[in-house]
Amino acid sequence: MLNLRGVNLNADGPADQMVAVRMWMTERLVVTVRKRRVFAIDAIREDAASGDAPAGPIAFVHDLAQRLMTRVQDTVFDLSRRVDDMEDSVEEGDEDPPEDLAEDQRMAIRLRRYLAPQRDALIALVGTDSELVTSDARARLRELGNLAKLAVEELESMIGRMEAVQDYHATQADQRQNRNGYILSIVAAVFLPLGFITGLFGVNVAGMPGVDTPWAFAALCLGLVVLTVGAVWILRKLKWI
Template sequence: MTASQLSDDFIIDKWNFSAHPARKITEGEHEAQQSWFHFQRDLPGIDDWLRQSHIPEPLIDAVLAEDTRPRFERMEDGFLLILRGVNLGEGARPEDMISIRILYYKGNLYSFRRRPIRSIQIIREKLKQGTGPESLHDFLVMLIEEMNNRLEELMATIEDQMEALEDDEKGVTADRQRELTVLHRRLLRLTRFVRPQLTALERLSAESHRWLDPELVQWLTNERDTAHRVLESLEMLLEQVWMLREHLQQEVAEKMNRNTYWLSMVAGIFLPITFLSGVFGINIGGMPGVDNDNAFWIFSGVMVVIAFCEFLLLRRLRFW
């Protein structure tokens, strides 16, 4: 291995697709044709390597930019495609989707990442086993398919979580509201990237006949439809979140109204009794029953009768 190869730490993998199965590139990187290069974009020296491969400066800036959003741009000698994949890193939140930049330029495909992407790892494993994509175009479609698969797996998990939250018999309202807020944030993060990603795939699909054969064009169209379906599912889940939030808020309001109502009923029943006990609690001369040993029991009986009469009156007036 040459000294230059030892210094190219930013190259994660490189394969030549001029024949099937694809074979690893060991030398002549800058002269390779129909090849795929996978880069760690945040390591030094990568921009110089791209210049040596005659990649225009604006494209280098685009693939190495720190902040990007999904998009597709067609050029005379190829295209630039920026996508977002589910973050499956240890301890990471899957909805914090990570960026992969794909540059198809003069017959070669270049991909750039900062953090590992499971979809790329799956394709690399297949290439090592000799069962990977047969061409660069097949590689592109397979990559988009694998990224959609990871996204659909995440959506299935979120849908299960939403279904559990909709079950009124599971968990108290406060806990469900907190979980619903967390789920709402996840859905908003996903929608932030999936919506422009669908637009990028639609533009790629519309232009794909320039580079792909009809069969791959159809496969790409299928993946575009998959992304569209995922976005529709996200929008539906967001609507479900709002409906469930309103349901939980209404449930809390009904509980508060019911409790307030019963407190008001109790207060209404005891109001005259409280008034009478207050009046007869005055410690001054002239109070009736002071000299009668049975006055307390008579007074208590009168209050019970008053309470019972109020109960019957409220029942007749259908207060409950």
């Protein structure tokens, strides 16, 4: 028994929802079971129809695994290119996080989740004592196992790189929020006494000073300016601004 997975090339789902192929193999027969369409099997069927069929069961397994891994490598390469673009945006000082960051993180995690067992399965197949696996087939399957291993390592590296990009943008967002909050606090510290005084002089009750004095409003405005300058001077003295 051997279970292999490949990227989903069907139109009903994303690539990281990998398709599975389960195989049972004897000396003269290979039985495959799949739930969804696997384009690698379709390609082998077309080759067989044109007279270029695999020479035997183990050749069929190698051909299928190679086709699946080729499609996996293409998907991993495309994902790696997008991660490179994310890192370039960080180096360029772009403060907005990439729109596809979360989706690409999920894709990398799912691909690694399914490819790691496939790597182990191919390595175990190479080490089996079955007479079905010839020395030539072992060498070719070992190469596919190494490719799966490299794909898993690349996915693990990309997951870490995307986490670094995510941490960078989270830090930038926190800094912007803290900076904006600090500015609002300074503005509130300056205008809070001004609001208190204007509110106090705005009450409509008898006995307010300056009601009958022509220059009272100008004096109030001048007093507010002086108070503002004094508040800014105190804040600078305290090294808050």
